[in-house]
Amino acid sequence: MTHILTRRATLILTAAALAAPAFAQEADWPSAPVHVYVGFPAGSSPDLLARIITEPLAERLGQPIVIENKPGAGGVIGIQQMLANADDGHAIGTSINGPLTTAARMMGETGFDPQADISPIALIATSPLVLAVSGESEIADLAGFVEAAKAEPGAMSFGSVGQGSGAHLTAELFNSEAGIEMLHVPFTAYAEVTTSIMGGEIDSGFMAPSAALPHVEAGNMKMLGVTSAEPFGQIPDVPVIAGNAGLPDDFKAELWNAFIAPADTDPAVIERLNAEINEILQDETVQQKLLDMGWQAAGGSAGDLTQRIADDTEMWGAVIDTVEAPQ
Amino acid sequence: MQRDWADIWGGAVLALTGLAVAFWAGTRLEFGTLRAMGPGFFPSVLGAGLALLGTAIALPAWRRGAAPVPVRPGDLAAVIAAILIFGFGMDRLGVMLACFLAVLVASIPAPRSGWGWRLALSGIVTALTVAVFVFGLKMGLPLWPDP
Amino acid sequence: MTALEGIAYGFGVALQPGVLIYCLLGVTLGTFIGVLPGIGAMAAISLLLPITYYITPEAALIMLAGVYYGAQYGGAVASILLRLPGTPQSAVTTLDGYPLARQGRAGVALFVSMISSFVGSILGIVVLVLLAGWLSRAATAFGAADYAAMMILGLVAAATIGSGSPVKSFAMVVLGLILGCVGTDVNSGAQRFTFGQTELLDGINLVALAMGLFGVAEVVGNIRDAERQGSPERVSFRQMMPGRDDLRRMPGPILRGTGLGSFFGALPGTGSTLSSFLSYALERRVARRPERFGQGAVEGVAAPEAANNSASITAFVPTLTLGIPGDPIMALMLGALVIHGIQPGPMMLEARPEMFWGLVVSFGIGNMLLLILNLPLIGIWVSMLRIPFRYLYPAILIFVCLGVYSVRGSAFDIGVVAVVGVAGYLMALARFSPALLLLGFVLGPLIETNLRRALLISRGDPLVFLERPIACGFVIATAALIALSIWQARPRLRRNTGESDV
Numbered sequence: 001m002t003h004i005l006t007r008r009a010t011l012i013l014t015a016a017a018l019a020a021p022a023f024a025q026e027a028d029w030p031s032a033p034v035h036v037y038v039g040f041p042a043g044s045s046p047d048l049l050a051r052i053i054t055e056p057l058a059e060r061l062g063q064p065i066v067i068e069n070k071p072g073a074g075g076v077i078g079i080q081q082m083l084a085n086a087d088d089g090h091a092i093g094t095s096i097n098g099p100l101t102t103a104a105r106m107m108g109e110t111g112f113d114p115q116a117d118i119s120p121i122a123l124i125a126t127s128p129l130v131l132a133v134s135g136e137s138e139i140a141d142l143a144g145f146v147e148a149a150k151a152e153p154g155a156m157s158f159g160s161v162g163q164g165s166g167a168h169l170t171a172e173l174f175n176s177e178a179g180i181e182m183l184h185v186p187f188t189a190y191a192e193v194t195t196s197i198m199g200g201e202i203d204s205g206f207m208a209p210s211a212a213l214p215h216v217e218a219g220n221m222k223m224l225g226v227t228s229a230e231p232f233g234q235i236p237d238v239p240v241i242a243g244n245a246g247l248p249d250d251f252k253a254e255l256w257n258a259f260i261a262p263a264d265t266d267p268a269v270i271e272r273l274n275a276e277i278n279e280i281l282q283d284e285t286v287q288q289k290l291l292d293m294g295w296q297a298a299g300g301s302a303g304d305l306t307q308r309i310a311d312d313t314e315m316w317g318a319v320i321d322t323v324e325a326p327q
Numbered sequence: 328m329q330r331d332w333a334d335i336w337g338g339a340v341l342a343l344t345g346l347a348v349a350f351w352a353g354t355r356l357e358f359g360t361l362r363a364m365g366p367g368f369f370p371s372v373l374g375a376g377l378a379l380l381g382t383a384i385a386l387p388a389w390r391r392g393a394a395p396v397p398v399r400p401g402d403l404a405a406v407i408a409a410i411l412i413f414g415f416g417m418d419r420l421g422v423m424l425a426c427f428l429a430v431l432v433a434s435i436p437a438p439r440s441g442w443g444w445r446l447a448l449s450g451i452v453t454a455l456t457v458a459v460f461v462f463g464l465k466m467g468l469p470l471w472p473d474p
Numbered sequence: 475m476t477a478l479e480g481i482a483y484g485f486g487v488a489l490q491p492g493v494l495i496y497c498l499l500g501v502t503l504g505t506f507i508g509v510l511p512g513i514g515a516m517a518a519i520s521l522l523l524p525i526t527y528y529i530t531p532e533a534a535l536i537m538l539a540g541v542y543y544g545a546q547y548g549g550a551v552a553s554i555l556l557r558l559p560g561t562p563q564s565a566v567t568t569l570d571g572y573p574l575a576r577q578g579r580a581g582v583a584l585f586v587s588m589i590s591s592f593v594g595s596i597l598g599i600v601v602l603v604l605l606a607g608w609l610s611r612a613a614t615a616f617g618a619a620d621y622a623a624m625m626i627l628g629l630v631a632a633a634t635i636g637s638g639s640p641v642k643s644f645a646m647v648v649l650g651l652i653l654g655c656v657g658t659d660v661n662s663g664a665q666r667f668t669f670g671q672t673e674l675l676d677g678i679n680l681v682a683l684a685m686g687l688f689g690v691a692e693v694v695g696n697i698r699d700a701e702r703q704g705s706p707e708r709v710s711f712r713q714m715m716p717g718r719d720d721l722r723r724m725p726g727p728i729l730r731g732t733g734l735g736s737f738f739g740a741l742p743g744t745g746s747t748l749s750s751f752l753s754y755a756l757e758r759r760v761a762r763r764p765e766r767f768g769q770g771a772v773e774g775v776a777a778p779e780a781a782n783n784s785a786s787i788t789a790f791v792p793t794l795t796l797g798i799p800g801d802p803i804m805a806l807m808l809g810a811l812v813i814h815g816i817q818p819g820p821m822m823l824e825a826r827p828e829m830f831w832g833l834v835v836s837f838g839i840g841n842m843l844l845l846i847l848n849l850p851l852i853g854i855w856v857s858m859l860r861i862p863f864r865y866l867y868p869a870i871l872i873f874v875c876l877g878v879y880s881v882r883g884s885a886f887d888i889g890v891v892a893v894v895g896v897a898g899y900l901m902a903l904a905r906f907s908p909a910l911l912l913l914g915f916v917l918g919p920l921i922e923t924n925l926r927r928a929l930l931i932s933r934g935d936p937l938v939f940l941e942r943p944i945a946c947g948f949v950i951a952t953a954a955l956i957a958l959s960i961w962q963a964r965p966r967l968r969r970n971t972g973e974s975d976v
Contacts, residue, residue: 041802041882042520043809051524066467069520071882073675080672106663109670157931163663185930186660188923191798191805195742201617201931210812214797214819292815334642337904341645348652348667356664362934366664369922370655373648380645396903402694403899406871407892410690413875414888429875430868436697437864452869460876464513464521 029089029269030063036259037085037093039078041071045208045293049257050094052289053124053280060276074165075099076110079260083112086262089269092121097256098166101312105320106164114313120305121259121270122277125295128228128254129170129206130238134197135220142225143245145204149180157183159193159205167193169319170206170227170253176322177247197221208255209234210294227253233291257295258305274302331393338385342378349374402436409433421471422461426453477603480831487832488839493533500537501840504544505847508551509855511558511870512685512877515545519806523813531814532828536836538807543595543786543837547844550587550779551855555580556870557692559684560877562916563750563782565909568688569635570767570774577770580859581714584852586724586772587779588845594732594780595841598787601736603834609740609788610795616741619928619938623948624741625748625921630952632751632913635758635767638905646907650914651921653678660923661930673886677919682878682887684912686894689874691902693867714852720772727757727773731780739785742792742800746785747916753781787837794830796820 036054040046050067058065070081075096082093100114112118131145139145149156160168163186175182185202187193190211196202198220209232215221225241226232229252242251259277261270280286281299290297352370359365409429416425430449437445460466487493500522507518518541526534546563553564554571567587574583601609616624633640633647656667657677668674716724731753738745738752757777758764767774792798797819799805808818816826823830858866878887898908928945932938939945 041516041806042523043806045809045812048809048813068467069883072884073672076672076675077884107672107675108665109672111672162658162660183930183933185927186663187927188660189805191742195614195796195798196617199614199617210817214817214821218820220820293812333904337642337901337906338645341649344649345652351667352655356666357662360934362929362936364661364926364929366659366662366666369918370652370666373652373655377645377648377652380641380648383641384639384645398903399694399698402697403690403896406690406694406697407895409868409871410875410888410892410895413872414879414885414892417879418885426872429872433868433871434864437867438698439864448865448868452872455869456872456876459510464507464517464880466521466876466880 029266029272030061032087032090033064033066034058034061034089035066035068035085035087035091037068037070037078037082037091039070039072039075039093039095039099042067042069044071045210045295046075046094046096046257048293049124049290049295052286053094053259053277056280056283056286057273057276060280073107073110074103074162076103076107079118080111082260083117083262086264089261089265092259092261092265092273094124095258095260097258097312098164100258100260100309102164102169102316102320105317114309117263119261119263119265119270120302120309121261122274122302123298123300123305123308124257124259124277124281125290125298126228126254126256127208127295128226128232129167130209130212130223130227130235131174131204131206131225131241132197132212132216132221132223133204134200135215135222136200137203137222139222139224141245142239142241142247145224146178146180146245149178149182153181154183156180156204157185157202159185159187159196159202161189161193162186164320166253166255167206169316169323172323173253173319174206174227174241174247174251176319177251178245194221208294209238213294227251228296233296234294256298256308270302329392329395331388331391333393333396334388334391335385338381338383338388340381342381342385345374345377345379345381347374349378399436405432405435417468419472421469422457423453423470424472426456480827481603481835483827484831484833484835487532487828488536488835492530493536493832493836494839496529496533496537497540497836497840498843500540501544501844502847504541504546505548505844505851507541508545508548508560510548510877511552511556511689511874512560512681513873513880514549514560514681514877515542516803516806517877517880518545519803519810523806523810526810527813531811531816532832534810534814535807535829535833536840538810539790539833539836540840542803542807543783543840544844546783546786547588547591547848550591550775551584554583554587554775555855555859558689558870558874560681562680562684562747562909562912563778565684565688565912566635566750566754566778566782567775569754569909570769570771573768573770574772574775575859579770581852581856582716582720582772583770583775584855585714585716585849586720586775588848588852590724590728590731590776590779591783592841592845593728594735594783595787596838597729597732597780598736598739598784599834599837599841601732601784602788602791602837605736606791606795609737609791613741613792613796613798616944617928617942618924618931619942620944620948621741621743622921622924622928623939623945623952625917625924627948627952627955628748628752629913629917629921630955632748632755633910635751635755635907635910638907642906643910646901646910647914650911650916651918653683653911654915654918655922660919661926671886673884678915679878679881679884679887679890680912680916681881682890683894683915685874685878686891687898687901687908687911689870689898690891690895691898691908693870694899695902696863697867714856716772723772724776726760727753727777728780730756730760731777732784735781735784736788738781739788740791742798743920745800746782746789747913749781749785750778751913753777790833793818794822794833797822 038047038050054065070078076099085091103110158171190207193205223238226238243249278299281297287297349371352367356367357365358367409432413425413429427449430452434445507513549564550567552558553567557568557572559565571583658675734753735749738749757773758767789800792800793804811818875888
């Protein structure tokens with residue numbers, strides 16, 4: 001709902017109009033303000049991330065970018081709205097991994113098929129999760145955690161931000177890879193999980209590094225491990241889970257955020273957007289802004305993103321199979 | 328005797344709603360146990376409770392008198408139509424047309440004859456709406472129909 | 475830093491011209507947006523968020539906070555004059571505020587609401603400064619079992635506020651609880667009563683429900699009646715002022731409302747809603763003539779307004795001391811800090827004292843500004859009632875629709891207003907209380923998830939509700955309250971047999 005239109009954008013716009021005949025092919029897109037659909041409310045992490053990218057993007061495209069916040073159903077409504085308002089590349093969107101990978105399995109009907117209806121543009125950033133326990137916990141490291149969980153199967157509990165959320169599935173993946181059993185206690189927000197861990201009601205939880213960090217600094221929580229393959233820039237001291245405490249070397253679970261478009265978007269438009277976004281992601285101040293929010297700048301081709309969606313759909317699908325199996 | 332129809336109908340509708348909710352939840356959702364409640368537990372119990380309460384409202388009302396309640400279906404229809412015209416017309420017609428039409432329809436039941444003031448009112452409310460919401464609060468709404 | 479030093483330091487922050495102007499902007503916008511039915515602080519803050527990129531983080535937080543508590547002042551106006559509450563809290567204010575307005579005492583009702591809001595806020599600030607540490611410990615000490623027990627107590631206590639038959643009141647609470655079940659079940663992920671609509675996965679939109687229940691019924695019911703009654707007489711400023719009798723009735727309710735509001739406000743969740751309903755129920759219980767409630771009792775406006783305003787101040791306790799936002803609006807404000815690279819959390823008080831103390835002092839300044847802004851506006855609001863209803867109601871409908879749309883940009887939600895509106899109109903005809911439905915709707919999901927979560931964590935052992943001291947206290951209080959109500963209802967039931975209550 002917000003117009004990002006800076007004076008510089010206007011200047012570029014004028015320049016582009018003057019120079020129009022020189023590159024006639026590019027002049028027909030974007031011919032109007034570009035609407036970016038975000039499936040989360042203004043001020044949320046995916047919204048702030050979209051704004052960090054669209055501000056320089058608007059300058060580069062020479063058209064204002066309008067962020068359309070259409071929150072609901074874990075980001076699915078944002079994609080539905082983008083598809084409903086498809087307008088020759090003037091309606092694109094951002095999405096977290098959930099709606100493109102696991103939503104169809106968890107929700108039944110989402111109203112779109114990620115393979116057939118979506119044309120990926122570029123991966124923006126990834127975020128690992130950290131395994132956090134109370135600051136008063138006697139568990140000192142990941143090995144101690146696995147040991148304690150093995151001592152009494154099912155006695156330890158973990159919180160998540162809902163059935164089928166990244167936090168839930170990551171914990172289930174961790175459980176099966178570590179060969180342990182824990183009780184799942186679903187919440188709706190990291191704030192609730194944090195309170196519950198600090199109050200001693202539940203034992204642990206996988207959560208976004210930025211959600212855990214302030215409480216770790218205050219000594220109320222401890223981070224035992226991070227789910228990325230390499231140590232994460234925001235919390236460089238936290239060891240990776242992969243290859244630690246008996247977990248496989250390729251253990252990796254990341255949330256991500258990407259730009260997408262409706263499937264019938266002109267490939268040239270996708271190409272242009274991908275190139276611009278990749279250049280924006282090279283900017284160190286953009287990288288730092290993302291990192292402050294707990295996101296690691298990513299990038300890559302549209303094909304890389306397509307592959308990522310396919311890989312993650314398969315990987316999390318297998319985890320969902322194991323979760324659903326016993327019931 | 329004029330029975331207390333408001334409570335009879337109110338109670339009956341609530342009782343039926345309760346039964347429908349309990350039935351839907353009972354057949355489609357897992358009930359669980361008292362110790363491990365499933366997603367169907369609350370709706371089933373609440374539905375049954377509502378059915379009982381509805382009955383408890385409707386039955387005594389049968390033996391009780393009450394003044395009749397004036398129902399105005401025409402007024403209700405105009406108001407609901409206005410809401411729907413605005414809500415679903417906004418995207419297609421734009422705020423200007425949707426708002427103008429909605430106000431016009433809403434004003435039909437108003438107890439004063441003539442179309443002149445209705446058209447004027449529609450124009451004024453539309454202008455006010457656009458000023459407050461589109462220009463004042465910067466809500467991203469289409470003003471005119473999408474070509 | 476002691477509290478006094480902190481406050482002195484806070485004045486230094488909050489009185490900077492670059493901060494003060496944004497405080498004024500925030501509270502002014504908050505008031506006006508609160509007056510518009512349906513548009514709440516959430517929509518206003520989303521709109522202001524982009525501005526916060528360009529100002530200092532102190533100014534940003536102070537401005538957004540101003541919108542948050544300023545909207546509470548404005549919310550009372552639509553509730554009292556038009557019976558259009560945008561939030562469950564202001565639904566309580568309609569119970570006696572609207573009857574007052576109908577008696578030609580709208581000015582008095584608004585005056586009482588402004589004064590109660592102001593006093594409630596100021597006392598809330600005192601509580602925040604003196605008891606922040608204690609309240610933040612209380613917030614973490616509350617577990618799922620404690621929340622469930624507390625909400626059940628609140629529901630039972632508040633279910634008595636309807637003025638008609640208790641069975642009908644209770645039926646509305648249960649219907650509200652059922653509507654609260656719509657959406658994805660937190661514990662199992664199962665979809666309940668969504669009928670394949672993605673828009674219903676997160677539940678029915680609260681604002682759409684409130685607007686449908688109150689707004690449509692009010693408009694349809696008044697199209698003909700309001701015209702017949704003619705527009706109210708012009709009232710002088712003196713008549714708008716509460717009389718000595720009104721003033722005498724205010725201190726008790728304000729103090730009790732503030733007490734409840736400051737405590738419940740500090741608990742993450744819906745402390746504000748619960749405290750408004752509870753303070754109203756409490757006043758009814760302690761009143762010498764409880765039958766005055768619902769007919770325009772000044773106490774029925776003073777207590778809930780004091781409660782929800784003090785709650786909107788202490789709601790900052792968990793946010794500021796623990797970094798744990800109590801509601802989505804708080805989460806949004808924390809998002810605004812993140813834009814500036816400030817990580818809100820338990821260390822913020824030490825690391826960025828200017829944020830904490832600046833904000834606390836700005837609460838005081840902001841509430842002063844709100845009082846100065848709102849008292850002269852009372853006359854304008856009241857004179858609005860002199861506009862013939864036929865000119866007013868079409869505009870009300872459009873504003874309601876846009877208010878609902880502003881929550882999450884969804885046309886589906888406007889459709890919800892239409893559907894709920896039909897039911898709301900029929901319910902109003904049959905004298906069912908929409909406020910109680912709203913209470914059940916808000917508390918239902920919290921009771922259910924916390925109850926089931928408590929049993930999940932205790933591995934199905936129901937004794938958890940007696941073993942935890944906080945939960946046990948609430949369980950005993952609930953049992954006592956039910957016993958008391960049955961005891962008190964005995965003679966009345968006998969008298970009422972065969973009589974009509976309509």
